[in-house]
Amino acid sequence: MNSGKQNGSLRKVRVLINPKSGLGVSFDVFWAVVEKHWSGEGVDVSYQFSHDIADGQSKALRAVEDGTDTILIAGGDGMVNSIGSVLTGTGTALGVIPTGSGNGFARHFGIPLDIPGAVKALAGANRCQIDVGTANGRPFFVTCSMAWDAAIVRSFETFPVRGILPYVFAGAAELIGYVAQPFEVSLDDGETLTFPDPIIFTAANLTQYGGGARIAPQALPDDGYMEMVVALRQDMPLLLANVGRLFNGTIDQIPQMLTRRFKRMDVRRKLAAPIQMDGELVEAGPNVEIRLLPKALTVLVPDATTTGNKPARDTWFTRGLGLTPS
Numbered sequence: 001m002n003s004g005k006q007n008g009s010l011r012k013v014r015v016l017i018n019p020k021s022g023l024g025v026s027f028d029v030f031w032a033v034v035e036k037h038w039s040g041e042g043v044d045v046s047y048q049f050s051h052d053i054a055d056g057q058s059k060a061l062r063a064v065e066d067g068t069d070t071i072l073i074a075g076g077d078g079m080v081n082s083i084g085s086v087l088t089g090t091g092t093a094l095g096v097i098p099t100g101s102g103n104g105f106a107r108h109f110g111i112p113l114d115i116p117g118a119v120k121a122l123a124g125a126n127r128c129q130i131d132v133g134t135a136n137g138r139p140f141f142v143t144c145s146m147a148w149d150a151a152i153v154r155s156f157e158t159f160p161v162r163g164i165l166p167y168v169f170a171g172a173a174e175l176i177g178y179v180a181q182p183f184e185v186s187l188d189d190g191e192t193l194t195f196p197d198p199i200i201f202t203a204a205n206l207t208q209y210g211g212g213a214r215i216a217p218q219a220l221p222d223d224g225y226m227e228m229v230v231a232l233r234q235d236m237p238l239l240l241a242n243v244g245r246l247f248n249g250t251i252d253q254i255p256q257m258l259t260r261r262f263k264r265m266d267v268r269r270k271l272a273a274p275i276q277m278d279g280e281l282v283e284a285g286p287n288v289e290i291r292l293l294p295k296a297l298t299v300l301v302p303d304a305t306t307t308g309n310k311p312a313r314d315t316w317f318t319r320g321l322g323l324t325p326s
Contacts, residue, residue, distance in 0.1 A: 014063040018075035021099040037123040060086040076100015081278035085139045095122040095300035102210020104142045121302035129295035130221040133205045140277040147201040150276035188264040200231040217249040225261040265290040
């Protein structure tokens with residue numbers, strides 16, 4: 001692993017676990033896997049549980065103040081958001097052991113979705129700096145959505161189980177009653193766009209929502225831009241007929257999907273409405289300011305040539321439809 005003493009001092013690694021996301025294995029098994037790949041001379045590995053957002057952020061902040069080199073989190077995109085927000089602008093690296101339902105962050109970077117594979121891959125990973133998005137000053141790392149694609153989260157949170165099927169059912173339930181409102185959008189190059197009834201409106205820092213659904217296949221984590229992805233309600237039947245493209249990485253090839261690269265975006269809506277940020281629903285007023293912080297977060301990214309694990313593109317959905325991942 002990429003470990004050992006740094007500048008003559010002990011390298012501190014903190015493992016922060018979200019017990020609500022479920023490890024799928026006992027803590028003893030989890031501990032043994034981490035110790036196998038991370039523990040060594042000159043490395044101090046410690047473990048803590050994150051009981052809620054405030055607790056996890058407080059523990060992450062104390063770890064940073066204590067000179068922790070790396071924080072490994074066992075959780076989903078929600079935990080990526082809460083802990084990543086604390087680590088933004090610091091030199092402490094974030095490593096993600098995916099135990100959530102969507103795992104959009106992990107899938108984008110090709111982190112294995114099983115605990116042993118993820119722990120091993122992160123031990124030999126590269127430290128990379130990625131861009132961070134903010135919505136009204138609050139950081140996000142994967143996606144921020146503001147239309148029906150945000151409302152889905154409300155129904156999804158009521159399901160007792162997680163996965164793609166509940167997400168599909170939640171989308172169908174929200175679509176029936178969703179009332180679109182007009183958006184006026186100003187981008188950093190001076191372009192102003194008006195959308196009468198957007199059904200999809202996402203600002204993407206990474207490629208996907210999670211679960212293999214790639215809403216912005218061309219998004220890069222460190223190019224200094226985000227991707228705006230928009231579709232109108234009138235095009236929903238066509239989008240539903242081409243839903244497989246969302247999972248094989250070709251959704252952006254549909255002419256009805258409007259995309260723009262941007263650094264700054266101001267969104268003006270008629271009414272206040274919740275927005276989705278990394279899988280969590282957040283209250284927001286009529287106006288939403290999206291900003292990009294270039295290379296503001298250090299993350300561990302596995303080397304695909306070493307692990308043999310490329311970003312996840314194949315899912316039960318694409319296989320079931322007979323689609324070939326791109």
